[in-house]
Amino acid sequence: MKIVQVDKPGPPSALELVEVPIPEPGPGEVLVRAHSIGVGYPDLRIRAGIYPWMPPLPAIPGTELSGVVERIGEGVTLVRPGQLALLSARERTHRGGHYAEYVAAPQEATFLLPEGMNLEQAAALANYQVAYHMIYDSMRPLPGQVALVYGAAGGIGNAVIDLLKGLGVRVLGVASNSERARWATTFGADEVIDRTNGNIVGQVAALTDERGVDWVVTPAAGPTIPGNIELLAPAGTLVIYSTMGGAAKNDLWEVLWPSRSAAVRLFNIHTWDDLVEERRAGMRALIAMLAEGRIRPHIHRRFKLSQAREAHELLEQGEVTGKILLQP
Structure with a gap:
């Protein structure tokens, strides 16, 4: 079989x-x-050799894989050949391991999928796993609240918008240009702010009758924190789920004290690394949502496994909408 691996990052x-x-x-x-x-x-990050949960070299990247059970080992009672399955690197000691035509995994770490499920969309559920725990466990928004979602046309943005809309939240997306704004609307955002059109603060104020938003969801920290706090409604919360922009250089006390009782929450999906049953229950909930048509992962482009280099080059350009897939 063929695999894609990194000998030297x-x-x-x-x-x-x-x-x-x-x-x-x-x-x-x-x-x-x-x-x-x-x-x-x-x-x-695995390819570059800088991922904190780096597998040993030679390393095989890949966080998730959907496919069909080919064979089972001795003692397997929960899975049978021919069933559809999803594998996630979050169920492994090291991340990665899925850029391969075949993968062996423990049966308890194998998520069975309903017959007839769209296997392409199932392979996009890693983004939704991040969004699920951020929204259902960390944010817990109420119907009728308003959320501003940065990166609204990206893979995480697709998932965040999808899940927030399912909870009755009004979603304002932020996109880097008009084409990505169109995609964010396709993903379900109620309104989308094109950053090339000017001041985000003014546009948020106009869309919320000067009230602001209950939630700002962003992958960026660092120098963007004070400006994002300005966008919040009274008792609103800024949720940061990645480290783009680097560490905060601000004294948060000085930023938060003049605000309207704002809060800042740092979300880290690795909180669930040791919460095995909660993590697996979340993935099973997402599989059920996908089966019922309640979520719609978007596939940006498909590459052959042999085209992994091209797939990485495309992702690094920062213009992907939804998910990139490799297929044997």
Whole structure:
């Protein structure tokens, strides 16, 4: 079978297509034949050798994979060949491991999918896993509240908007240009602010009758914190879920004290690394939502497994809407 691995960390050219034997499922393991493999930002960091949860070299990137159970190992009772399955690197000690035509995984770490499920959309659920715990466990918004979502046309933005709309939240998206604003509307945003059209503060004020928003959801920290706090309604919350922009250089006391009782929440998906049952329950809830048509992961583009370099180059350009997939 073919895998994509990194022998020496570096740019996309560090990704090598390698032929290796198909693994045999050991006791308690399930062998899954890949249909679709998600490409995400953790993969870029694994390739660059800078991911804190880095697998040992030579490293195989890949956070999630959907496919069909090919074989089962001794003692497996919960899974049978022919079933549809989703594998997630969050169920592994090290991240990665899914840029491969076949992957063996423990049966308890294998999420079974309903017959007929869209395997491409299932391979995009890692973004939704981040959004699910951020929204359902960290934010817990109320129907009728208003959320401003930065990066509204990206993979996480797609997931955040989808889940917020399902809870009855009014969503204002922020996009970097008119084309990405159009995509954010497609994802379900009620209104979208195109950053090229001028002042975000003024546009938010106009869209909320000067009240502001209850939630600002953003991957950016650092120097953007004071400006985002200005966008909040009374008792509103700024939610930061990544480290774009670097660490905060501000004295948050000086920023928050003059505000309208604002709060800042730092969300980290790795909080759930040790909360195994909560994490798996969240993924099962997302699978049910997908099966019922309540969420709509968007696939931006599909590449062959052999085109992993091109997929990484595209993701690094920052213009992806939704999810990139690799397919054997």
